[in-house]
Amino acid sequence: MEDVKKLVYLHGALCEGLRLFPPVPIERKQSLKRDTLPSGHCVNPNTIILLFTYAMGRFEEIWGKDCLEFKPERWISEKGETIHVPSYKFISFNAGPRTCLGKDLSFIQMKMVASTILRNYRIQVVENHPTTPAHSIVLLMKHGLKVIITKRQF
Numbered sequence: 382m383e384d385v386k387k388l389v390y391l392h393g394a395l396c397e398g399l400r401l402f403p404p405v406p407i408e409r410k411q412s413l414k415r416d417t418l419p420s421g422h423c424v425n426p427n428t429i430i431l432l433f434t435y436a437m438g439r440f441e442e443i444w445g446k447d448c449l450e451f452k453p454e455r456w457i458s459e460k461g462e463t464i465h466v467p468s469y470k471f472i473s474f475n476a477g478p479r480t481c482l483g484k485d486l487s488f489i490q491m492k493m494v495a496s497t498i499l500r501n502y503r504i505q506v507v508e509n510h511p512t513t514p515a516h517s518i519v520l521l522m523k524h525g526l527k528v529i530i531t532k533r534q535f
């Protein structure tokens with residue numbers, strides 16, 4: 382478990398995957414009573430607010446000109462350490478009181494699974510395979526992801 386903390390580049394790669402393809406692409410909230418949002422917008426009781434987390438991960442105003450690029454480096458400081466990004470910016474695990482309780486655990490799991498697979502196998506994405514998202518509450522790939530897997534020789 383201690384070892385996975387050292388996987389700074391893998392952490393950046395996972396964050397980029399989650400930023401561009403958040404498994405929960407839309408959040409739904411509903412006001413209980415009349416309220417004013419930090420933006421100044423007034424909401425009436427029972428107003429449904431949808432947060433499009435998929436779009437938020439791709440906003441130029443939030444992530445800069447290279448927002449559509451997959452760049453694990455954006456999560457790594459000049460010293461080679463992981464940059465902490467506030468959850469209101471990196472919204473894939475939600476933020477505030479209802480933030481995902483499994484966030485830290487899921488990073489440990491993802492790192493253990495990814496590092497074990499990558500250490501033992503070469504994964505090559507099949508060229509020109511369509512990577513279209515499916516319309517769904519959780520983000521799925523319409524046609525899956527076709528890859529060629531070969532065992533690494535040590």
Ligand code: HEM
Nearest residue numbers: 404405408409473474475478479480481482483484486487
């Ligand atoms: C990459 C993996 C994961 C992602 C992207 C993710 C994302 C999220 C998001 C966006 C929410 C807020 C849902 C909402 O309120 O509309 C949430 C809630 C939650 N997640 Fe996760 N999650 C992940 C893995 C996990 C794991 C592994 C666990 C448990 C071990 C977990 C436990 C929870 C719980 C208990 C809540 C509800 C928190 C509350 O409402 O107070 N999650 N998650």
